[in-house]
Amino acid sequence: MEGTEVRVVEVREVGPDTVAVTLEAPPGFEARPGQFVQLRAMVDDADGEGGGDGEDQVDAGDDDAVTRHYSISSPIVDETFELTIGVDPEGTLSPWLAEVAPGATVEIAGPWGRVYYADEPRVVVLAAGPGIGAAVGVAERAVIDGGSPTVVYRSAVPVHEDRLSALASAGADVRVTADDEAFEAAVAEILETEDAERQTFVYGFAPFVEDAREAILAAGGDPGVAKVENYG
Ligand SMILES: Cc1cc2nc3c(=O)[nH]c(=O)nc-3n(C[C@H](O)[C@H](O)[C@H](O)COP(=O)(O)OP(=O)(O)OC[C@H]3O[C@@H](n4cnc5c(N)ncnc54)[C@H](O)[C@@H]3O)c2cc1C
Incomplete structure (x- = not known):
């Protein structure tokens, strides 16, 4: 290549x-x-x-x-x-x-890759592990463009804490949880309101991607329309 x-x-x-x-x-x-x-x-x-x-x-x-x-x-x-x-x-x-x-x-x-921020007006990013890198990049760009993104980060040992704090200070909804159930509950709460302009993104390794898909489904969402990058 x-x-x-x-x-x-x-x-x-x-x-x-x-x-x-x-x-x-x-x-x-x-x-x-x-x-x-x-x-x-x-x-x-x-x-x-x-x-x-x-x-x-x-x-x-x-x-x-x-x-x-x-x-x-x-x-x-x-x-x-x-x-x-x-x-x-x-x-x-x-x-x-x-x-x-x-x-x-x-x-x-x-x-x-097609799992990138394409100027969507409402951005929700679900991430775990190093997937938080792409998540903060997408969310920061949405903030630059005047948006109010949401980041749900499943982690017991968060990284990029300074950028997550800066995002929260800039009006983003940033949720960090180590707990599977709390992660699912956060996804449910965010996705329960209908919003045709919302785009959900998922970044992380395969086990997290599977959990995120299940959380979207449990929340009544369609994992098929989420933009999902599976790290393998
Ligand atoms: C589209 C995409 C985007 C990605 N983005 C990111 C990103 O932003 N950040 C990030 O950190 N990663 C990302 N990844 C993952 C990344 O590409 C690598 O897989 C990761 O960094 C591990 O590579 P490595 O060379 O360090 O480990 P590897 O050498 O690939 O090994 C990984 C693990 O597998 C084990 N292993 C290796 N070979 C065998 C074997 N034969 N049998 C059993 N176990 C074995 C190793 O012991 C190790 O624990 C992405 C992957 C994809 C596909």
Whole structure:
């Protein structure tokens, strides 16, 4: 897959096991929050000792090249853009991204995906895990556009707390809960009123996506019309 080499500008911790990685945007790159890019990096065995803590997943043909997808978590893409990465200590690329030095290069292809903010007047975003990155990006963009988005974040260890607080201060309805039942109740309360202009978004790994679909259904909504990005 064709990609463009870009520099890592910054890596910062945004909560437990989660980093926000700011990258240079490739020339002519235009993207909306919630779209995803393909990121490819050479995850070499830097100490040359063969690791010993598990096997890297490598792409065929190019030793140590690893490719994964990540959603854009900045509200606006200009010369740079941000990805929010949940660091899986047993994983291959995410721990490497957590440690990468500014100035290093990675390859970017995309953006892709249809689960992005498309100027909908009423935005409700359901998120868990690193899906909160796309959620804050979408909600911040909606606020910039004069909207009052809703974010329901299922997490026991919230990340991006500063941005969630800023969203709440800007008039967004931000709800954070670790509890499955409270999550379902929040979704029910939000979706119980009819609103033809409302668009629901879901970002997260498969088990959460399934729970979110069930919560939408239980609330009398149609999960089929939600914009859902399943991280696998
Ligand atoms: C459209 C899309 C958007 C995404 N957006 C984001 C995002 O914004 N932020 C984000 O953090 N993630 C996102 N993801 C997920 C991301 O692409 C990666 O899957 C994630 O970062 C893990 O990659 P890794 O290389 O660190 O881990 P991997 O090397 O892929 O490993 C993941 C886990 O699987 C285990 N594993 C690996 N191989 C095997 C095997 N053969 N048998 C058993 N277990 C195995 C590992 O031990 C580890 O625990 C997205 C995915 C998709 C599809």
